[in-house]
Amino acid sequence: MTVLSLGFRSDLMLLGLQGSTVEQRDGHLAVRTPGNPGFYWGNFLLLAGPPAPGTVAGWVEVFRRAFPDAAHVAIGIDGVAGLAGHTGELAGAGLDIDRNTVMTASAVRPPPRPNEDAxxxxxxxxxxxxxxxxxxxxxxxxxxxxxxxxxxxxxxxxxxxxxxxxxxxxxxxxxxxxxxxxxxxxxxxxxxxxxxxxxxxxxxxxxxxxxxxxxxxxxxxxxxxxxxxxxxxxxxxxxxxxxxxxxxxxxxxxQVQLQRTPSPHHGTAEDGTLPNGTGRHSAP
The missing domain is CATH 3.40.630.30 (Gcn5-related N-acetyltransferase (GNAT))
Known part of the structure; x- marks a missing residue:
């Protein structure tokens, strides 16, 4: 499977450096990070494209079989245009759609208001x-x-x-x-x-x-x-x-991520009671 998304390619690059494994399967990749099982987006499926109508529940089951101890569900959708699949079907499966902007630069300039005190x-x-x-x-x-x-x-x-x-x-x-x-x-x-x-x-x-x-x-x-x-x-x-x-x-x-997070009252930490870990939503 050739990954089109630069967001996911760079995710996989860093995960590989950390010792994560990537297994090629039929129409998807299974990504595992044994050293941090509570890392949602270190333990996920990456589909080659949006799930076809009527297949969302099946993909959730594929995730469950691949990660039987996980309290979360994390399924990435390869592509660059933000397509996720049928929103009603995704909602019915309890999956939130997270669309993030992948940004690039080949050069950087100082911010308009740089900090000179720290x-x-x-x-x-x-x-x-x-x-x-x-x-x-x-x-x-x-x-x-x-x-x-x-x-x-x-x-x-x-x-x-x-x-x-x-x-x-x-x-x-x-x-x-x-x-x-x-x-x-x-x-x-x-x-x-x-x-x-x-x-x-x-x-x-x-x-x-x-x-x-x-x-x-x-x-x-x-x-x-x-x-x-x-x-x-x-x-x-x-x-x-x-x-x-x-x-x-x-x-x-x-970049599109489909995610179901566990209840805050879920008691185990080893199987995904944690956020994605990428820091992409951190406050400035």
Whole structure:
């Protein structure tokens, strides 16, 4: 199966670097991340196209067979135009449709209002990575779901390993010694570099931190990682997308994800009681 979506291709690139497995099946891929079973979009099916009428329930069953212990359902739809299938049938199966904008840039420019007060640098040492975890927990609305912290810690541990292996870097903005904003940029040497988890602490928003970080990390990727295409995925209805456009990113395609999340009262953390982990909905 040839994956058309740059969003999913870059997802699979990063997952492969983390040790995820991708199994080719009839009309779809089964993607697994054994090191983080609570990562929705590390444990999902990717269909070659929108499900045909009358097949949605069957695809949910395929997911259940592939991930029998999962409390979530996560099914990606390959393509670039945002086609998801019959909305009524998807709703009947309890699946939410998530359409995100895949944005690209081959160069970046400073934001209109750069932050000149914070210290911006690549994370180094245990204290910095602990600070990144606390920022993630403070930033995400899903942090109250059982097991979220474990999920976030595993994801950041995987990103730290990628940084140690030379596949990218995680940047932080620090004020008064406290990490108040952060993000990552990672790639496999192919020329495509993907942003991860643009987070800013709620008490430090609207200070130009995210835009400054996106610009600095983009320059790092272009100059130090030989990037030719920078990729960031954003919620089209969220304020962060304007920040990305302001530093040079343009809309490239629409990525479609179908998802059913477990109840917040579900008690296990090992099988998907956690958010997607991509950071694409993080607040600037």
């Amino acid at each position: 210290e911006f640098r690549v994370l180094a040492g245990d204290a910095d990575w602990r600070a990144a975890l606390e920022l993630r927990v403070a930033t995400h609305a899903d942090a109250g779901i059982p097991g979220y912290r474990e999920f976030a810690e595993r994801h950041l541990t995987a990103m730290r390993r990628l940084q140690d292996r030379g596949h990218g870097a995680w940047f932080g903005a620090f004020q008064g010694g406290r990490m108040v904003s952060g993000l990552g940029v990672f790639g496999d040497g192919s020329g495509t570099v993907r942003y991860q988890s643009v987070d800013t602490h709620p008490e430090h928003r609207n200070q130009g931190l995210a835009g400054t970080l996106v610009h600095l990390a983009g320059r790092y990727a272009l100059e130090r990682m030989a990037a030719r295409t920078l990729v960031i995925v954003a919620d089209p209805g969220y304020a962060a997308i304007r920040i990305y456009r302001s530093v040079g990113f343009t809309d490239s395609e629409t």
